[in-house]
Amino acid sequence: MDKKSWAYILIIGDEILLGQRQDTNSHYLASELTKIGVTVKRIIAVGDDKSEIQNALQDAQNNSGAAIITGGLGPTQDDITRPAVADFFGAQLLFNPTLSEIIEKKYRARGIKIPECVKVQAEFPQGAQPIDNQFGTAPGIFFRQGDFLCFVIPGVPTEMKGMAEKFIFPLLIDENRVRPFLYRVFRTAGVSEAILSERIGDWEMEGIKLAYLPKYFGVDLRISTEAESIETANALLDQAEERIVSQIGDVIYGQGDIELAEVIGEILTANNWRLTIAESCTGGLLGAMITDIPGASRYFRRGFITYSNQAKSDMLGVPEGLIEKHGAVSAQVAGKMAEGAANWAKADFALSITGIAGPTGGAPPKPVGTTYIAIAHPEGLDISKFSFQDNRNLNRLQSARAALLLLHTTLKKYIS
Amino acid sequence: MDKKSWAYILIIGDEILLGQRQDTNSHYLASELTKIGVTVKRIIAVGDDKSEIQNALQDAQNNSGAAIITGGLGPTQDDITRPAVADFFGAQLLFNPTLSEIIEKKYRARGIKIPECVKVQAEFPQGAQPIDNQFGTAPGIFFRQGDFLCFVIPGVPTEMKGMAEKFIFPLLIDENRVRPFLYRVFRTAGVSEAILSERIGDWEMEGIKLAYLPKYFGVDLRISTEAESIETANALLDQAEERIVSQIGDVIYGQGDIELAEVIGEILTANNWRLTIAESCTGGLLGAMITDIPGASRYFRRGFITYSNQAKSDMLGVPEGLIEKHGAVSAQVAGKMAEGAANWAKADFALSITGIAGPTGGAPPKPVGTTYIAIAHPEGLDISKFSFQDNRNLNRLQSARAALLLLHTTLKKYIS
Numbered sequence: 040m041d042k043k044s045w046a047y048i049l050i051i052g053d054e055i056l057l058g059q060r061q062d063t064n065s066h067y068l069a070s071e072l073t074k075i076g077v078t079v080k081r082i083i084a085v086g087d088d089k090s091e092i093q094n095a096l097q098d099a100q101n102n103s104g105a106a107i108i109t110g111g112l113g114p115t116q117d118d119i120t121r122p123a124v125a126d127f128f129g130a131q132l133l134f135n136p137t138l139s140e141i142i143e144k145k146y147r148a149r150g151i152k153i154p155e156c157v158k159v160q161a162e163f164p165q166g167a168q169p170i171d172n173q174f175g176t177a178p179g180i181f182f183r184q185g186d187f188l189c190f191v192i193p194g195v196p197t198e199m200k201g202m203a204e205k206f207i208f209p210l211l212i213d214e215n216r217v218r219p220f221l222y223r224v225f226r227t228a229g230v231s232e233a234i235l236s237e238r239i240g241d242w243e244m245e246g247i248k249l250a251y252l253p254k255y256f257g258v259d260l261r262i263s264t265e266a267e268s269i270e271t272a273n274a275l276l277d278q279a280e281e282r283i284v285s286q287i288g289d290v291i292y293g294q295g296d297i298e299l300a301e302v303i304g305e306i307l308t309a310n311n312w313r314l315t316i317a318e319s320c321t322g323g324l325l326g327a328m329i330t331d332i333p334g335a336s337r338y339f340r341r342g343f344i345t346y347s348n349q350a351k352s353d354m355l356g357v358p359e360g361l362i363e364k365h366g367a368v369s370a371q372v373a374g375k376m377a378e379g380a381a382n383w384a385k386a387d388f389a390l391s392i393t394g395i396a397g398p399t400g401g402a403p404p405k406p407v408g409t410t411y412i413a414i415a416h417p418e419g420l421d422i423s424k425f426s427f428q429d430n431r432n433l434n435r436l437q438s439a440r441a442a443l444l445l446l447h448t449t450l451k452k453y454i455s
Numbered sequence: 456m457d458k459k460s461w462a463y464i465l466i467i468g469d470e471i472l473l474g475q476r477q478d479t480n481s482h483y484l485a486s487e488l489t490k491i492g493v494t495v496k497r498i499i500a501v502g503d504d505k506s507e508i509q510n511a512l513q514d515a516q517n518n519s520g521a522a523i524i525t526g527g528l529g530p531t532q533d534d535i536t537r538p539a540v541a542d543f544f545g546a547q548l549l550f551n552p553t554l555s556e557i558i559e560k561k562y563r564a565r566g567i568k569i570p571e572c573v574k575v576q577a578e579f580p581q582g583a584q585p586i587d588n589q590f591g592t593a594p595g596i597f598f599r600q601g602d603f604l605c606f607v608i609p610g611v612p613t614e615m616k617g618m619a620e621k622f623i624f625p626l627l628i629d630e631n632r633v634r635p636f637l638y639r640v641f642r643t644a645g646v647s648e649a650i651l652s653e654r655i656g657d658w659e660m661e662g663i664k665l666a667y668l669p670k671y672f673g674v675d676l677r678i679s680t681e682a683e684s685i686e687t688a689n690a691l692l693d694q695a696e697e698r699i700v701s702q703i704g705d706v707i708y709g710q711g712d713i714e715l716a717e718v719i720g721e722i723l724t725a726n727n728w729r730l731t732i733a734e735s736c737t738g739g740l741l742g743a744m745i746t747d748i749p750g751a752s753r754y755f756r757r758g759f760i761t762y763s764n765q766a767k768s769d770m771l772g773v774p775e776g777l778i779e780k781h782g783a784v785s786a787q788v789a790g791k792m793a794e795g796a797a798n799w800a801k802a803d804f805a806l807s808i809t810g811i812a813g814p815t816g817g818a819p820p821k822p823v824g825t826t827y828i829a830i831a832h833p834e835g836l837d838i839s840k841f842s843f844q845d846n847r848n849l850n851r852l853q854s855a856r857a858a859l860l861l862l863h864t865t866l867k868k869y870i871s
Contacts, residue, residue: 055498
């Protein structure tokens with residue numbers, strides 16, 4: 040193993056350790072580094088503390104070929120990454136007039152008066168190389184010490200991504216710090232990890248690792264290999280894929296990063312079908328998932344957020360008497376919501392969701408989490424009942440996901 | 456400093472280092488540990504690799520009083536946390552008939568046949584204590600070695616949270632491994648970190664740290680203290696809060712974890728006002744944010760997802776000629792959408808969003824990111840134009856957030 044192609048990701052900031060902020064930078068960096076063939080050995084989050092930062096950086100230098108550090112480059116007093124890293128490499132911070140000019144220009148371009156505190160961002164470590172910041176003012180810093188590379192970039196996601204894509208990834212590829220590592224991911228829904236594992240059985244395949252990645256909704260399967268060449272790797276992965284698909288192909292909805300909503304969008308587009316939705320407890324969440332997919336306008340034209348009983352009657356034609364008799368959270372109302380939506384939107388498929396997301400509003404026999412999801416399709420109407428066991432946020436998320444899965448299952452029948 | 460109240464969080468799983476999965480467990484644990492007074496010193500993510508796991512655990516034992524390890528306890532072959540940690544503490548794995556019975560019972564209760572592979576979860580380290588898993592089958596493991604505590608729990612968020620809340624946090628409090636650490640967070644929107652920092656000036660206040668936490672939308676300010684007693688801490692924080700509020704109170708929309716949508720909900724509820732929305736490019740995202748707040752039904756009854764031109768005309772009464780003349784993404788159409796929504800929903804306030812989220816559909820003079828947001832309110836109509844610079848996902852998120860901020864600003868005028 041050549042540690043030149045190994046990297047550490049260091050996330051700096053008290054807000055991470057205090058749980059004030061969900062770090063998403065390490066996820067992005069790990070995903071992109073993996074794609075270009077860099078092995079992320081470790082992700083470490085430490086606070087805005089000089090010795091903690093230096094200690095983690097020492098760990099990175101001992102055990103890998105590169106450190107990517109994000110966070111703590113801001114203009115305010117609590118940001119100390121710049122001096123901590125400069126000191127680690129024994130570099131003095133000097134005022135850099137060129138950088139200062141670049142920073143001032145950026146403020147002028149935005150028509151903003153330059154705050155005094157920003158000037159500290161032009162203090163730059165001697166011997167290091169600045170990394171241009173396309174989306175912000177603080178420049179990044181690139182140190183090289185022997186074989187060890189150290190990149191320091193801001194924690195703001197857009198700035199971090201811009202610098203990683205324009206500077207860090209190309210440099211790592213140019214300097215040949217990558218090796219062939221390939222993987223494929225199969226996305227499944229509707230079955231548990233244990234059942235999948237039983238159907239697949241013991242996995243003994245030379246050179247191929249299999250991992251189960253359970254998510255809130257569904258389980259991903261990843262096969263990976265570190266073969267000598269890309270050709271060998273792909274041949275191995277082809278074999279493994281054939282085996283996986285023959286064993287559990289029926290529950291795989293897609294490969295790679297693809298979302299269920301995307302797979303659905305492809306089927307709807309290919310068949311020129313239209314979809315509409317009627318949401319009660321999810322209040323727009325299902326619509327947000329559907330329209331998160333570029334090109335959704337080809338099959339999705341309108342949706343109905345019917346949060347109150349009156350809205351269900353006015354907008355979808357659900358009879359008031361039906362709501363009184365069965366309650367707004369009922370199979371009957373879910374069915375009428377879907378039918379009404381399909382009619383009004385002239386859609387081929389219509390999904391409806393009505394449920395009790397919580398935290399209040401539940402009472403026997405309909406506790407919090409009780410949810411009815413209906414689908415109106417050209418040949419009829421199907422209604423499912425779910426009993427989610429989570430908090431409001433997750434109950435809503437699971438409801439929207441379950442609706443998509445119901446739609447996908449229905450669409451598969453129409454195209455098979 | 457007493458390292459007994461310091462903790463390391465270790466996240467185990469190749470999927471994290473490969474960027475296949477966004478870790479959210481460390482965020483939850485860090486936030487909750489901070490609340491009870493445990494200092495999280497470091498968060499480390501390593502792969503499913505015995506020596507990496509043991510190495511990180513050694514680091515935790517050297518530098519803190521407790522390690523909380525999540526992930527890699529599943530029933531499948533790639534899960535090796537159990538043997539790695541047992542071996543670290545020199546404990547043998549033995550088949551535990553009591554645990555096996557508990558696990559079997561859980562499967563029976565769900566009416567599922569027990570998969571063979573699950574039996575490995577009953578192999579338990581000698582001398583360790585099992586942690587009951589309310590939401591899943593794999594028991595957690597609690598090791599104690601001198602003053603060092605080590606908790607091993609599954610990576611599935613619901614299971615992880617259940618065990619942390621029922622076992623880990625109470626135990627840390629009982630054994631007095633907490634110290635008074637208090638903080639307050641002020642949430643701001645509409646101004647940059649640099650401007651805030653300039654308005655606040657140098658922060659020199661004995662015993663109180665100030666941190667700026669920029670987010671995608673808005674900046675949080677955190678003041679924190681590690682005073683001797685809770686009374687002293689609160690007195691210090693009161694002083695600091697007074698200063699912050701006097702300096703930038705006008706841009707603070709709330710304190711703590713509160714979301715802008717929640718603050719808005721409180722104002723609408725208190726005044727018995729109704730809100731409706733008309734969404735084009737966000738396709739339900741704004742509705743999802745509004746209905747994420749429990750009790751939203753008090754002020755939000757219905758919403759319109761009008762993704763196509765036809766839907767804008769049919770559902771909101773936007774004249775077709777107006778769309779032809781100015782385009783669907785225009786100030787004129789945004790205004791008519793908001794007015795139409797307010798009329799149909801008989802609402803006091805109506806927000807509308809129409810924009811080009813991308814990645815395609817943009818052309819000069821309306822590039823990707825061009826978004827119009829309108830608010831219809833009892834005394835008129837306001838329309839704002841935004842030029843977001845991000846990808847589809849973020850442009851949509853920013854559009855929905857900007858709409859909420861516009862609503863908040865308008866509501867403040869009505870209640871002042």
